[in-house]
Amino acid sequence: MKPAKKIVPDFFSAFFMFPFGIRECSGDKVKKLRETFSKSGWILEKYDVGTGFDYNEYVYFYPYIWDILFTADKVNQKKDEIEGVHFFRYSFSNNHPRIVVQHQNYTTNSGKHEIQLAVKNVFLHLFPIGVGILIFEIIHQTKGQIDDYSLQDLLFFTNGFRRIYPPFIFSTHRKHLRSDNLWTYLPSSTQEKSPFQLTEDGIKLALGAVNKLECAEEVILEIDREKIENNYSASEIIWSESEKYYKPNISLIIRRFLDNDEFSYKNGDYSPIIDDRMFVHSFYSINPDFIWQKEEKNIQKEQTNIWNIVFIQRLKRQFQNSFNSDSLDFSSDVWYQMIHIDWGAPTCANKLMQSEILKACSYGRWSDWGTFYGFSRFSSVTLTNINAVPFLYNHFQSLYYQIAVLLLFYRGALLNFSDRSERLSKEIHQLNDTPTAEMKNILRKVETLHRDFLLFRNRYWFREVTAQDQGIEIFDIWNNQLRNKELMEDVQLEIKELFGYVDTTYEKTISKAINILTVLGAVFFPLAIITGLYGINAEFGNLIFKFPLNDIPFFSILWSFIVFITLFYLAYQIMKHIFKDLLENEKYEPLELKELLQKSLNAFKKEK
Numbered sequence: 001m002k003p004a005k006k007i008v009p010d011f012f013s014a015f016f017m018f019p020f021g022i023r024e025c026s027g028d029k030v031k032k033l034r035e036t037f038s039k040s041g042w043i044l045e046k047y048d049v050g051t052g053f054d055y056n057e058y059v060y061f062y063p064y065i066w067d068i069l070f071t072a073d074k075v076n077q078k079k080d081e082i083e084g085v086h087f088f089r090y091s092f093s094n095n096h097p098r099i100v101v102q103h104q105n106y107t108t109n110s111g112k113h114e115i116q117l118a119v120k121n122v123f124l125h126l127f128p129i130g131v132g133i134l135i136f137e138i139i140h141q142t143k144g145q146i147d148d149y150s151l152q153d154l155l156f157f158t159n160g161f162r163r164i165y166p167p168f169i170f171s172t173h174r175k176h177l178r179s180d181n182l183w184t185y186l187p188s189s190t191q192e193k194s195p196f197q198l199t200e201d202g203i204k205l206a207l208g209a210v211n212k213l214e215c216a217e218e219v220i221l222e223i224d225r226e227k228i229e230n231n232y233s234a235s236e237i238i239w240s241e242s243e244k245y246y247k248p249n250i251s252l253i254i255r256r257f258l259d260n261d262e263f264s265y266k267n268g269d270y271s272p273i274i275d276d277r278m279f280v281h282s283f284y285s286i287n288p289d290f291i292w293q294k295e296e297k298n299i300q301k302e303q304t305n306i307w308n309i310v311f312i313q314r315l316k317r318q319f320q321n322s323f324n325s326d327s328l329d330f331s332s333d334v335w336y337q338m339i340h341i342d343w344g345a346p347t348c349a350n351k352l353m354q355s356e357i358l359k360a361c362s363y364g365r366w367s368d369w370g371t372f373y374g375f376s377r378f379s380s381v382t383l384t385n386i387n388a389v390p391f392l393y394n395h396f397q398s399l400y401y402q403i404a405v406l407l408l409f410y411r412g413a414l415l416n417f418s419d420r421s422e423r424l425s426k427e428i429h430q431l432n433d434t435p436t437a438e439m440k441n442i443l444r445k446v447e448t449l450h451r452d453f454l455l456f457r458n459r460y461w462f463r464e465v466t467a468q469d470q471g472i473e474i475f476d477i478w479n480n481q482l483r484n485k486e487l488m489e490d491v492q493l494e495i496k497e498l499f500g501y502v503d504t505t506y507e508k509t510i511s512k513a514i515n516i517l518t519v520l521g522a523v524f525f526p527l528a529i530i531t532g533l534y535g536i537n538a539e540f541g542n543l544i545f546k547f548p549l550n551d552i553p554f555f556s557i558l559w560s561f562i563v564f565i566t567l568f569y570l571a572y573q574i575m576k577h578i579f580k581d582l583l584e585n586e587k588y589e590p591l592e593l594k595e596l597l598q599k600s601l602n603a604f605k606k607e608k
């Protein structure tokens with residue numbers, strides 16, 4: 001039996017966080033979304049710093065963080081409501097819902113093919129720079145019965161529920177194999193149909209034709225007398241008309257809370273901005289003195305779970321030894337599974353590499369007292385014993401919850417900026433000879449992107465958010481795991497270069513037009529003077545003065561010569577555009593030459 005199967009937590013809680021990007025988000029759109037969600041079961045939560053729980057969260061952070069995290073009557077009543085975060089809580093009509101995770105290849109202690117846990121709350125954070133976070137709060141209290149969930153059961157549930165769409169399918173269809181020779185070594189039973197079927201809306205995964213599905217088979221939400229079944233074995237790849245590409249269809253459970261008549265995933269109004277997983281902020285209590293009902297030879301006996309005791313003792317030793325590769329044992333494997341949510345086995349089969357990973361993502365300030373912290377790119381874990389649960393669980397669901405929200409906002413905003421920059425780069429690439437009107441429109445979009453990024457960097461991005469030592473340490477190690485600092489530098493350089501390129505290109509286009517006008521002005525300026533001289537007549541009382549040059553034919557010849565020069569210059573510009581591509585290419589077919597001449601003439605007309 002695997003060690004994670006023998007360890008039984010007496011308390012488990014987790015926040016499943018789904019960060020998403022909002023397309024074309026602005027202050028007005030955020031306000032509209034606030035009104036839309038308020039009509040669909042969401043209640044706008046507001047912090048009251050007069051209560052102990054909210055007060056602790058509030059004073060834990062620096063004042064410049066308050067606008068990002070808190071919406072409060074007494075805190076932000078003088079500020080523009082659009083500038084701050086909108087924090088919602090979903091209102092359940094009846095009892096709290098539950099989540100059921102099923103898989104045909106997994107069996108719990110009771111022999112069932114499913115694991116079900118209660119949903120305590122569903123939250124929604126809307127941020128002003130096109131980022132939202134949907135959060136499910138899950139809670140489970142072990143009762144000491146035979147069918148209690150083991151640590152492996154809870155890891156299986158966590159891994160199943162966090163999946164937004166199937167991350168990987170193992171297909172044995174012939175056309176998906178790299179070599180025909182490999183096909184001869186596969187048994188005939190694995191020679192199945194293609195997992196893909198074309199439908200009117202896109203491509204549907206017929207996962208019944210797939211040997212292995214790297215996630216739960218089905219996740220069910222039971223809420224307000226409604227049953228929502230998200231069957232991963234019948235997932236789809238849908239076509240997004242607004243985004244012009246195929247994309248996996250995300251979980252129906254997520255869409256149940258976010259989709260409405262004015263805001264939907266299928267229409268491209270929002271999209272995942274990390275990967276196929278929700279971020280998991282989890283809390284485990286593993287009590288060394290936990291009494292477990294164990295069945296032996298059809299007799300139920302009460303006994304202390306020895307594995308709980310041994311695991312906590314060994315894990316303390318691992319933290320003391322800084323996860324030295326020579327001393328790694330089953331406790332380090334289980335700890336690695338908890339941090340990386342590996343319900344089967346650790347996904348690192350190299351002890352030296354596992355040692356380095358655990359050193360980087362483990363935080364052991366309180367490890368000698370039986371409290372351990374771990375952080376990865378897609379999860380965080382707080383593990384403690386029963387004596388510290390009330391105090392630490394309060395911190396877990398308040399202070400560290402807010403740090404998780406803040407860091408996900410940072411990462412989501414940066415990835416959203418990078419996505420917007422990529423889309424604008426694609427628009428620039430598709431332009432032909434950078435027409436002035438289209439380039440001006442792109443310049444406006446780039447200026448908006450640049451303005452939003454400056455607002456984010458100067459108002460929302462901070463490398464230190466609290467004066468508390470433990471808060472600083474947790475924020476730093478968590479931020480390093482998410483690689484937000486490196487991402488910030490990359491996005492900043494990307495937007496700076498994009499803005500510089502578009503601005504320079506637009507300036508060149510304007511300068512070119514100005515140069516043409518300047519030359520034309522220089523040509524017509526002598527003509528204007530001469531024409532004026534031709535028409536000069538002055539009257540002084542009875543004396544009439546007529547400019548004598550009007551009678552000289554030479555100036556008529558000069559005027560004609562200037563007109564000829566002007567027409568010649570215009571003809572030169574036309575021919576320059578016509579033969580521009582001819583000079584850059586060696587030869588053309590007659591039909592291609594005709595199309596090229598037509599294209600050049602059209603470009604010249606647009607410029608004029």
